[in-house]
Amino acid sequence: MELLKRRICIIGSGEAGLHLAYALKDDFDITVMERKSPDQFKKGRIMSTQVHFGPTRKREKRFKMPNWEDQPLIESIHITIGNEKLFVGMLQEPALSVDQRLYYSYSINDLIENGVSFRFEKVDKEDLDILLEKYDLIIDCTGKNGPLFPFPTEESLTPFQTPQRKCIVGYFEGIKANNPLGVSVTVLPELGEMFEIPALTEQGPVTILFVMVVPKSDLDVFKGIKYAEDFTLKMRNTVQQFFPDIHTRIDEENFALTDDNAFLQTAITPVIRKPYSLVKNKLVVGCGDSVFLNDPITGQGCNLSSYCAEQLYETLMKYKDSKWDIEAGEYYWNRTKQYVTEVTGWTNAMTKPLPNHVVQLLLQVAQDQAKADEIAEWFANPTKAYEAFFLNNIN
Structure with a gap:
């Protein structure tokens, strides 16, 4: 029995x-x-x-979770500090955002x-x-x-004891994807960060614009916005002012939220x-x-x-x-x-200013694709990022 x-x-x-x-x-x-x-x-x-990086996708396969592999996969991490595009690192295993x-x-x-x-x-x-x-x-x-x-x-x-960033998120149509397809990370010292993420929605492929705002900085401009149309306008203006690379890829006529519920403001x-x-x-x-x-x-x-x-x-x-x-x-x-x-x-x-040794590492890596790929892998294997930040392990 x-x-x-x-x-x-x-x-x-x-x-x-x-x-x-x-x-x-x-x-x-x-x-x-x-x-x-x-x-x-x-x-x-x-x-x-x-973003489900390689190790997460392996666990999803292990537990026979739904398979989204017929969708466009995220291959890379694009790193920008200020207005200077430093490098594109390739991921060992592609990632996915649904x-x-x-x-x-x-x-x-x-x-x-x-x-x-x-x-x-x-x-x-x-x-x-x-x-x-x-x-x-x-x-x-x-x-x-x-x-x-x-x-x-x-x-x-x-x-x-308080949130270190305000999180501003919108799922948008009308943005030409970066090449190779990847997550773009832009760090604006003392202001915040922008993460551009290709994703799949019920409406098809879209681009997530995720602004992480240092409270009370010049990037802190979304307070009080409650409606999709106002959010879209504010995001367009913010991208134009602070994130010129993304702005060059926006199709002004078609730039819009995927739906009226496709935006969010929160703080953690x-x-x-x-x-x-x-x-x-x-x-x-x-x-x-x-x-x-x-x-x-x-x-x-x-x-x-x-x-x-x-x-x-x-x-x-x-x-x-x-x-x-x-x-x-x-x-x-x-x-x-x-x-x-x-x-x-x-x-x-x-969430704090990048340590000097990490900034120097990012600047050095611009001419070394193998090192760039290693830094991209920080997001899939955070242990490597921890070692670089705290153990000065940059080899």
């Missing part, structure tokens, strides 16, 4: 929640609690930017077709006692607004938490932004969520036939701690 599968409740179906639902569904009885239906995701406002509205809605429907139970309702803190009784484990994947459970803050990894206070806790003598764990929330400046949000989901999967498989207790929680944290520390260290450093 087959033993009953242990019951796991995943709260939230963002990057971490979806990775875990796919990874765990064959070995456990999975229920996902999500306040938005697939249709609400699809018709709603954009939630973020996203509008999360499309990615989430498609994945949820696919999971439902494959037998995963979804409950489309908001979970409040007063609901947690009932869930604790009903399930063997709860995984908090509530994202940037979480967590629901009291995961303790890791003070050494949480130096900021980074906070890193220990991703496990005992609540009423039961282990609860967190995964993704609910416990590992970094500034978006290095584009690591979905990649860190994917990484930590895989580490949690490995933990739960190791303890599949054992008690899920503090030992299991500590094992999960030990698997993730070094990587989380390196991603967080690099990300926090990027």
Whole structure:
């Protein structure tokens, strides 16, 4: 007689929640609690930017997540400081960006077709006692607004008490793609950064313009904008004034948001938490932004969520036939701690003026394609970026 599968409740179906639902569904009885239906995701406002670098795409293949490989892939990273284009580094493995509205809605429907139970309702803190009784484990994947459970803050990894950037995002048509197809990173010292990201939406290929603004700087001009038409006009003017390379590729007649919900303004206070806790003598764990929330400046949000989901999967498989207790929680944290520390260290450093040795490295690399490719790989393998910033490892 087959033993009953242990019951796991995943709260939230963002990057971490979806990775875990796919990874765990064959070995456990999975229920996902999500306040938005697939249709609400699809018709709603954009939630973020996203670039799935090579390691994340490998994890998606491992867990048999939906395949988007027939879409244009991101091959490169273009680096500009001020108005000087320094170099284009080629990625070892191509990356991909899919509008999360499309990615989430498609994945949820696919999971439902494959037998995963979804409950489309908001979970409040007063609901947690009932869930604790009903399930063997709860995984908090509530994202940037979480967590629901009291995961303790890791003070050494949480130096900021306020947002370091304002995040201004729009998904646009009418921009000629850069060549080779890639993510463009423009650093304007003391003002902020621009990330230009080719992406796939339900309407087809688009360009994400993601401005990270130092508060109260000359780039801080989007405050109070609430309507798509006003946002488009302000972005056009901002690009013309501060980002001339992108402006030369704009088709003025066709430059527009993909839809009226394709823009976003937000600000994030980074906070890193220990991703496990005992609540009423039961282990609860967190995964993704609910416990590992970094500034978006290095584009690591979905990649860190994917990484930590895989580490949690490995933990739960190791303890599949054992008690899920503090030992299991500590094992999960030990698997993730070094990587989380390196991603967080690099990300926090990027919100400050670039260290002189890093600036010198970027300037030197302009004439060395192999070195340029190594720096492009920082985004796929943040450990290398951490070493360059903090260990002066530039070889």
